[in-house]
Amino acid sequence: MEEVRLLKGNEAIAEAAIRCGCDGYFGYPITPQSEIIETMMALEPWNTTGMVVLQAESELATINMVFGAAGCGKKAMTTSSSPGVSLMQEGISDLACAELPCVLVNVMRGGPGIGTIQAAQADYYQSVKGGGHGDYKMIVLAPASVQEMADHTVLAFELAFKYRIPTMILTDGIIGQMMEKAVLPPFTPRLTDDEIRIKYPWATLGKTPDRAPNYILTLELYSEDMEIINLRLQANYKRIQESEVRLEEIDCEDADYLIIAFGTSARISQKVVEMAREEGLKVGLLRPITLFPFPTKEIKAYASRVKSILTVELNAGQMVDDVRLAVNGEVPVSHYGRLGGIIPSPDEVLEAMKNLIVNH
Amino acid sequence: MTMNVNEIIDPKNLVYAKTKILNDTQMHYCPGCSHSVVHKLIAEVIEELDIQEKTIGIAPVGCAVFGYKYIDIDWQQAAHGRAPSLATAVKRLLPDRCVFTYQGDGDLAAIGTAETIHTCNRGENIAIFFINNGIYGMTGGQMAPTTLNGMKSTTSPSGRTVPLGGYPLDITKLLAQLDGTCYVTRQSVHKLANIRRAKNAIKKALENSLLCKGTSVVEIVSTCSAGWNMSPADSNTWMEQNMIPNYPLGDLKDI
Numbered sequence: 001m002e003e004v005r006l007l008k009g010n011e012a013i014a015e016a017a018i019r020c021g022c023d024g025y026f027g028y029p030i031t032p033q034s035e036i037i038e039t040m041m042a043l044e045p046w047n048t049t050g051m052v053v054l055q056a057e058s059e060l061a062t063i064n065m066v067f068g069a070a071g072c073g074k075k076a077m078t079t080s081s082s083p084g085v086s087l088m089q090e091g092i093s094d095l096a097c098a099e100l101p102c103v104l105v106n107v108m109r110g111g112p113g114i115g116t117i118q119a120a121q122a123d124y125y126q127s128v129k130g131g132g133h134g135d136y137k138m139i140v141l142a143p144a145s146v147q148e149m150a151d152h153t154v155l156a157f158e159l160a161f162k163y164r165i166p167t168m169i170l171t172d173g174i175i176g177q178m179m180e181k182a183v184l185p186p187f188t189p190r191l192t193d194d195e196i197r198i199k200y201p202w203a204t205l206g207k208t209p210d211r212a213p214n215y216i217l218t219l220e221l222y223s224e225d226m227e228i229i230n231l232r233l234q235a236n237y238k239r240i241q242e243s244e245v246r247l248e249e250i251d252c253e254d255a256d257y258l259i260i261a262f263g264t265s266a267r268i269s270q271k272v273v274e275m276a277r278e279e280g281l282k283v284g285l286l287r288p289i290t291l292f293p294f295p296t297k298e299i300k301a302y303a304s305r306v307k308s309i310l311t312v313e314l315n316a317g318q319m320v321d322d323v324r325l326a327v328n329g330e331v332p333v334s335h336y337g338r339l340g341g342i343i344p345s346p347d348e349v350l351e352a353m354k355n356l357i358v359n360h
Numbered sequence: 361m362t363m364n365v366n367e368i369i370d371p372k373n374l375v376y377a378k379t380k381i382l383n384d385t386q387m388h389y390c391p392g393c394s395h396s397v398v399h400k401l402i403a404e405v406i407e408e409l410d411i412q413e414k415t416i417g418i419a420p421v422g423c424a425v426f427g428y429k430y431i432d433i434d435w436q437q438a439a440h441g442r443a444p445s446l447a448t449a450v451k452r453l454l455p456d457r458c459v460f461t462y463q464g465d466g467d468l469a470a471i472g473t474a475e476t477i478h479t480c481n482r483g484e485n486i487a488i489f490f491i492n493n494g495i496y497g498m499t500g501g502q503m504a505p506t507t508l509n510g511m512k513s514t515t516s517p518s519g520r521t522v523p524l525g526g527y528p529l530d531i532t533k534l535l536a537q538l539d540g541t542c543y544v545t546r547q548s549v550h551k552l553a554n555i556r557r558a559k560n561a562i563k564k565a566l567e568n569s570l571l572c573k574g575t576s577v578v579e580i581v582s583t584c585s586a587g588w589n590m591s592p593a594d595s596n597t598w599m600e601q602n603m604i605p606n607y608p609l610g611d612l613k614d615i
Contacts, residue, residue: 024453052452057478061445064438064475068418068446071436074453094439193454204434204450206413206457215428216436219421 003184009149010176012184013079013105013169014039016153021188022103023074024052026065028084031117032173033107036079049190059084063091063104070100071216073196073203075157079105081173082123083114085131092166093132097218097229099236101160103153104138105169107176108314110341118341119173119264121314127170128292128322135230137237139167139244140291142262146180148289154185161200163240170291172314174264174343237292246289247298251277255284257357258302260323261312262288264343269312271346272353281358291319296326303330308357312349313337332357379407385429392592394582395424395491397549401559402460402489403431405566414570415458416450418443422464423497441472444479447486451569458569460487465506466496469531476531483540485572487565490532493584494603501587505529508606513587528606532579536612542574544613548581548604550596557609564614581607 007015014036017025027037037055045051052069056062062078069076080088085106095102106127110120127140139159141152152169160167196203207213220226248266251273252258261269266287276283286302288295302309308331311320317335324333336352338344344352367373381403389395406415412433419427421440428435438446443461451459468476468490479486495513496502503513503520508528510519520528536544543565547558558580565576581603583595590598 024449026449052449054448054452056445056448057474060442061448061475061478064442064445065449067438067442068436068449069453071446072416072450072453076449090439091442204416204436205454206416207432207434208413213428213432214434217428218437218439219425 002186004181005184006179006181007146008035008177008179009143009146009171010035010107011039012146012150012182013153014043015184016150017077018043018045018049018051019185019187020154020157021049021075021190022051022077022157023190024054024065024069024076026054026056026062026069026076026078028056028059028062028080030081030084032109032119032176033079033081033105035176036105051190059087060091063088066102067091067095067098067100070095070102071098071204073200073205075190077103077105079107081107081109082111082120085123085126089132092138093134093136094218095166096136096138096233097134098216099164099233100166100216101164102166103156103160103169104166105171108170108172110339116341117173119314119343120339120341121172121263121265122316122318122339123170124291124313124315124318127168128294136233137292139163139165139240139293141167141169142289142291143169143171143175144263144266144287145175146178147182149175150182150184159244163236165236165240170263172264241293244290245293245295245298247295248287248289250285250287252284252286252302254282256282256307257353258284258286258306258309259312259353260286260288260299260309260319262291262319265312265314268344268346268349272349275346275350276353283353294322296322299323299326303327306331308332308334308360310353310357311335314343315339332360379404381407381412381432383430383432387430388426389423390586392583392585392595393423394493394549394580397555398489398491398558398580399427399430401549401555401562405559405563406431406433409563409566411458411566411570414456415460415566416454418447418450418459418461420461420463420467422467424462424464424491425498427462441467441470442475443467444472444475444484444486444488448479448482448484451484451486455572458566460489460566460569462489463491464497465490465492465494465504469505469529473531476535477538480535480575480577481538481540483542483574485569485574487569487576487578489562489565490577490579491582492579492607493582493587495584495587497584497587505531506607508602530607532577532612535577540575541577541613542615543568543576545577545611546579546581546607546609548599548609550583550599554609579607581609
């Protein structure tokens with residue numbers, strides 16, 4: 001049964017994962033996302049759904065536990081924050097190569113280095129451009145509310161298994177820590193091993209006499225074969241780009257100026273749109289919900305309709321590159337961002353927008 | 361009474377056959393390498409325990425990265441050093457299965473030290489087969505954590521010294537100290553009697569995984585004739601004279 005609750009974004013992820021039939025969660029504490037593993041441990045899902053929850057010795061261990069679980073066709077996930085996700089990159093590359101479905105959550109904080117524990121969006125490049133070694137991508141979802149933290153957890157597992165691809169929820173310390181009302185998904189039973197054998201015949205559940213052994217591999221010594229694997233991955237990314245773009249458009253129909261922002265920046269920018277319109281400025285907000293696949297076509301469609309575009313990001317200008325590629329010089333694109341965990345106020349963004357694009 | 365050829369090949373006089381769990385694929389291992397013997401023993405034990413459908417192997421990075429080609433079960437291939445983490449998740453999610461890792465000294469005792477220790481300390485119900493030949497075989501003979509003092513390698517060309525390379529790491533002794541391990545033993549496969557003892561150890565370790573008794577560690581002190589730059593026969597002699605005194609054979613723990 002669905003349930004309405006007031007809770008933190010991090011708690012919503014834990015609740016939604018248990019409810020949607022997740023088989024295994026492997027975590028390591030790091031601020032600002034430790035509520036996820038704390039909620040998992042408090043809820044003791046091993047007594048209800050049978051889900052495995054394990055606190056490991058490092059993010060290296062957690063991502064490789066996800067690999068082992070995903071290789072068995074199980075719904076596996078891990079969560080961390082920026083430095084921890086950096087540690088996981090080799091494992092993520094392996095998961096992508098082995099085409100293993102899994103859900104990863106990055107509740108971003110300010111970097112580089114150990115950085116700060118305040119919210120940031122500076123891991124955009126790392127998340128959407130690969131991050132680890134080799135040519136690979138993940139599906140990247142960018143929730144902007146506690147409701148979406150719950151919804152995207154369910155959606156991430158669906159997409160991960162539909163395309164056999166690691167899927168990341170890229171969020172930040174604000175969405176993770178803030179409390180909002182959210183509808184939690186109904187309980188879905190976990191798949192049995194027999195169901196997994198039918199749905200995911202590649203899973204290593206033990207070789208039965210009716211089939212050859214299953215291998216989950218990431219090494220291929222022959223370049224000709226490694227190229228074939230790469231081409232298969234690229235074809236999958238193309239399918240995903242064509243079918244899975246998600247975005248939200250607010251007041252865009254008559255907009256002269258377009259703000260593009262995701263996650264926390266989109267929440268701030270939504271207020272900026274309201275304030276600008278009160279002043280008679282026709283501003284709209286385009287919020288990418290999927291960062292890969294990026295809404296390139298949708299953004300390009302605005303190039304001939306608006307006077308200029310501003311991206312608002314909690315970084316030094318990362319998504320702005322993809323916006324510029326989308327519009328390909330047809331319209332000026334600027335970036336406004338604060339760094340190191342600073343969250344700009346709507347007034348500050350409105351002022352910046354006027355300076356950067358309206359008065360130009 | 362001597363048998364003629366026809367009697368010798370008569371199936372009813374069969375005294376030994378290669379286990380079906382061991383594939384017919386030609387192995388890539390060098391002549392004299394211990395891996396092939398250990399692979400055969402694991403395959404034989406899987407057949408004897410009748411657990412082919414229940415067993416999942418985790419291959420390492422190192423010469424045994426292709427272990428999956430030879431033993432006819434489901435396999436996963438781990439990133440360098442992380443096999444125990446994969447095995448942890450597989451066994452926790454499939455508690456009635458038999459799960460083992462197969463790792464070399466570089467994989468288990470250098471890059472994967474944290475995973476090895478914490479997996480054993482949690483008492484994960486898996487078997488760890490640890491091939492210790494004191495060298496990185498696959499990458500061409502570099503110094504390993506278990507390389508003996510004075511032993512030459514491509515990264516210790518004049519022989520390992522403590523000031524440069526530290527001390528050889530007896531990780532198996534360390535793992536025996538952890539409460540999570542139930543069975544820790546050190547064996548070899550260079551003589552028939554040793555092969556028999558090694559097989560018994562492998563069998564006990566796989567049974568422990570099935571019975572969920574805790575973590576079992578079976579170290580096999582091994583040769584690497586290519587990495588050691590010796591003939592297979594000389595490698596065995598060198599191992600007896602140098603490796604085994606530093607890594608003495610026998611059970612370190614059995615509860």
